[in-house]
Amino acid sequence: MQRVQAVAWKEIQVYFSSPMAYIVGMIFLALTGFFFVRDFGNPFPEASLSSFYQGATIIMILLAPALTMRLLAEERKLGTVELLLTAPVRDWEVVAGKYLASLVFLMAMVALTGYYVLLLFIFASPDPGPIYAGYLGLFLYGAAALAVGMLTSSLTNNQIVAAVVAMGILLVLYFSDFAAAAVTGLPATIIGEMSIKTHFDDFGLGVIDTKHIVYFVCVTAVFLFITVRALEARRWR
Amino acid sequence: MSNNGSPMIEVKGLTHFYGPRPAIEDVNFEVQRGEILGFLGPNGAGKTTTMRIITGFMPPTQGKVTVAGFDVVEQALEARRRVGYLPETVPLYTEMTVTSYLKYMGTLRGVPSRKLKVRIGEVIDLCRLGDYRRTIIGKLSKGFRQRVGVAQAILHDPEVLVLDEPTIGIDPIQVVETRRLIQDLGKEQTVVLSSHILPEVSMLCQRVLIIHQGHIVAEDTPQRLAQNLQGVERIEVEVRGPAAEVAAALRRINGVTDVQPPTGRNRNLFIVQARHGLDLRDEISRVVISQGWGLLSMRMSTMSLEEIFLKLTTREES
Ligand SMILES: Nc1ncnc2c1ncn2[C@@H]1O[C@H](COP(=O)(O)OP(=O)(O)OP(=O)(O)O)[C@@H](O)[C@H]1O
Ligand SMILES: [Mg+2]
Numbered sequence: 001m002q003r004v005q006a007v008a009w010k011e012i013q014v015y016f017s018s019p020m021a022y023i024v025g026m027i028f029l030a031l032t033g034f035f036f037v038r039d040f041g042n043p044f045p046e047a048s049l050s051s052f053y054q055g056a057t058i059i060m061i062l063l064a065p066a067l068t069m070r071l072l073a074e075e076r077k078l079g080t081v082e083l084l085l086t087a088p089v090r091d092w093e094v095v096a097g098k099y100l101a102s103l104v105f106l107m108a109m110v111a112l113t114g115y116y117v118l119l120l121f122i123f124a125s126p127d128p129g130p131i132y133a134g135y136l137g138l139f140l141y142g143a144a145a146l147a148v149g150m151l152t153s154s155l156t157n158n159q160i161v162a163a164v165v166a167m168g169i170l171l172v173l174y175f176s177d178f179a180a181a182a183v184t185g186l187p188a189t190i191i192g193e194m195s196i197k198t199h200f201d202d203f204g205l206g207v208i209d210t211k212h213i214v215y216f217v218c219v220t221a222v223f224l225f226i227t228v229r230a231l232e233a234r235r236w237r
Numbered sequence: 238m239s240n241n242g243s244p245m246i247e248v249k250g251l252t253h254f255y256g257p258r259p260a261i262e263d264v265n266f267e268v269q270r271g272e273i274l275g276f277l278g279p280n281g282a283g284k285t286t287t288m289r290i291i292t293g294f295m296p297p298t299q300g301k302v303t304v305a306g307f308d309v310v311e312q313a314l315e316a317r318r319r320v321g322y323l324p325e326t327v328p329l330y331t332e333m334t335v336t337s338y339l340k341y342m343g344t345l346r347g348v349p350s351r352k353l354k355v356r357i358g359e360v361i362d363l364c365r366l367g368d369y370r371r372t373i374i375g376k377l378s379k380g381f382r383q384r385v386g387v388a389q390a391i392l393h394d395p396e397v398l399v400l401d402e403p404t405i406g407i408d409p410i411q412v413v414e415t416r417r418l419i420q421d422l423g424k425e426q427t428v429v430l431s432s433h434i435l436p437e438v439s440m441l442c443q444r445v446l447i448i449h450q451g452h453i454v455a456e457d458t459p460q461r462l463a464q465n466l467q468g469v470e471r472i473e474v475e476v477r478g479p480a481a482e483v484a485a486a487l488r489r490i491n492g493v494t495d496v497q498p499p500t501g502r503n504r505n506l507f508i509v510q511a512r513h514g515l516d517l518r519d520e521i522s523r524v525v526i527s528q529g530w531g532l533l534s535m536r537m538s539t540m541s542l543e544e545i546f547l548k549l550t551t552r553e554e555s
Contacts, residue, residue, distance in 0.1 A: 006341060007345070017332075018332075078328050079324065079326045080329065081328075082322075082328055083322065083328060083389070084345070085293075085294055086292040086293050086294050087346055088315075088345075089314075235294065235296060
């Protein structure tokens, strides 16, 4: 545990001292802010975050890979992976530490949007249920997106390639419910169930369904597991 | 921990393929506790490959390595705890300061946090980094980065130090300093270092392995190597027959100076050394066949030791 902590702490320090992470954070806040106020021009605006959640899920597809792309690809590029993987640290501890660091930064970023919640409660009386559920959903969704980014970062030395491939995977997962509409029967069900968007939507409506929680936890676990195996496999080359 | 009698590093039948061709093939050697072993070979010989396997960076395609009795693949963490490693390219996190980098590496290596601070002070003194504690590593010169690399390698006071070309790319004054440091470390620790400069290895090491195209072609003290290397022909003969008798028969051949009986995985491989300029292949085949043993193969070394030796003693290529 001490080693997971050491890896995580080092990466957190890098996040909070690198311009890249701040740029990512600022873009996230600016865009989600835009989505937050978008519907306020309506004659009967709704005091809710549903528009914000809509926007956040799409923005996350672009930003989560930007946060994770460095984590493993850069180690390989710089060659520091040689010292990291010859230290008495297990491969999963390396992955866990780096993943936790990205999760901490993401949570810090999402926490700043609490400002919108505060505004809503001050100037209106929103229904709190969907807000809390939505944040839980956003956290689970972000955790899964980061896990996808971890995997692609472990597969290449090129950070840009890592980010673009992760975005691709996330987009496919996001829009697979559209693809599901094109087919029928069992394939439609399977493809539809793969969609991260479908699983997120209920949270935004204030519904906390175990099925969806299990989905996001599984996606996260599967991608992190493959990341560890990929790291092991790349030792052979 | 192993007892004092057994070797600190044991390498058996090590073979590694990157692609279809082996980078090293059937490499066998041992390093005793407290010994400084030099690993000498021209570019592409397989030095880095062997070191990466010893340090547990990558598992070998075949063969087995133990460090202090621990298998580097099966008991990876136990083995790695005992190894300090300076990779050839000295990879460092360029955005960190020297102290924060050493702190991170120390924690990863399991140095207890209450001892770490003192220990970092010690290695900074040893590697003369005192004026650069708070400097960002990316701003250090090559020679100072090398020192940071050495500092992280000795940080956890490892029983085994693996140094891949520790003096390459630094100025002559720092080369002397680095060599002195290695000599000091070698008094208590087991050191394996690689180089493609024979004089350097002779200066530092009690024993030298010469590796060429993935094979160990010679192993001796630096002094004896220098004497013996010149004027020797080397023939590899594969004979199926009783090893002791075969060796004895080969030794009796006129002109043969030394016969090495089979040591590695190949139970039939004898290495015959003969006086310079002699081609004894006809004579060897006659002797083997007349005894009724099976002559499986025979070849003169692709590059004679003399040529390798010449390559290693010239300093120009570095
Ligand atoms: N990652 C790799 N992928 C493919 N081939 C490799 C790789 N690393 C090394 N090789 C090949 O393996 C052989 C041995 O290389 P190695 O790096 O072990 O040599 P070396 O003795 O360290 O040489 P040098 O003195 O140049 O550092 C070379 O032919 C090299 O081309
Ligand atoms: Mg090398």
